[in-house]
Amino acid sequence: MAKPTKANIPITEHLAYLLAQANREINRQLELRLSKEGVPVEQWRILKVLSDGNGHSMGELAEAVLLNHPTLTKMIDRMVSDTLVYRVQDPNDRRKVLMFISDRGKVLSKRLNSLAVDQEEHILESYGDKSTSELKRLLESLIDSSN
Amino acid sequence: MAKPTKANIPITEHLAYLLAQANREINRQLELRLSKEGVPVEQWRILKVLSDGNGHSMGELAEAVLLNHPTLTKMIDRMVSDTLVYRVQDPNDRRKVLMFISDRGKVLSKRLNSLAVDQEEHILESYGDKSTSELKRLLESLIDSSN
């Protein structure tokens, strides 16, 4: 007689595993490109978010760049030393710190962006236009459905 | 006149970012479930890979569970202390160490699997059958095209 339980799924069929694997691979490629500027992926994200020119609180930023608070604080400390960003106390809520991108940060951000865009284009070539946009759509929708 | 360069893409449209975000979210959910057994996601992966009953070398295992060698070595050290897995020197190539799952490891692995399957089912419900299988297909194909 057949077992009532579902057949054992190999790890390579778990969505969680496929996401981790794909993320690892794409991240590795991006890391490699950004390393030409000696910048970790997280700093690219931070600069990119701040490059709208607005002030962003640490909490908001942590959420946006997928880092938890203490890790972000310490990374921002380094970026402040490198004069890529700077802190301003929020005048409307003095618990908050608003982060801004510096001129130097903007210059670097532009160079990083073209490296990142290079990668996107490389993916489009090898993986295809259609698959890429479909994958992005599905990922967005997965993220939405998880909240 | 229009700029010849591509318009600045927001970070939320980069595939690398969407993958990181989705991975973070799904991983967090899985982590939460596995925490009922006090086991990190990586140990679930290790046990799952080893639960075919065969010996797997450290290199092979590191690749399969998405960890680099030194990290895996140290995690395996802990799992050996917990008697979930054990090391055997490969008789055919004495540079290698073959990892095996213990009986205790098998018992734990089964419990972890149902937690992981729970999650898959939860995703199927909220995200849909069709989207899930399509997403998996696209992820596999992205991973393939990256090698």
Added chain:
DNA sequence: CTTCAATTGTTGAATATTCAATATTTTCAA
């Protein structure tokens, strides 16, 4: 008003990961 809970960010200690160096074994060319 006053007080107490919630929010925000940082810090220091504990933990985990990574990098470079090492040890061992195997492979392979001379």
Added chain:
DNA sequence: TTGAAAATATTGAATATTCAACAATTGAAG
């Protein structure tokens, strides 16, 4: 057969991340 190079795993030091505690400010109830 020998010796150098490659492959495999581990180690220890350097880095990075996380957790829990803390400090400061705000919000809100009484």
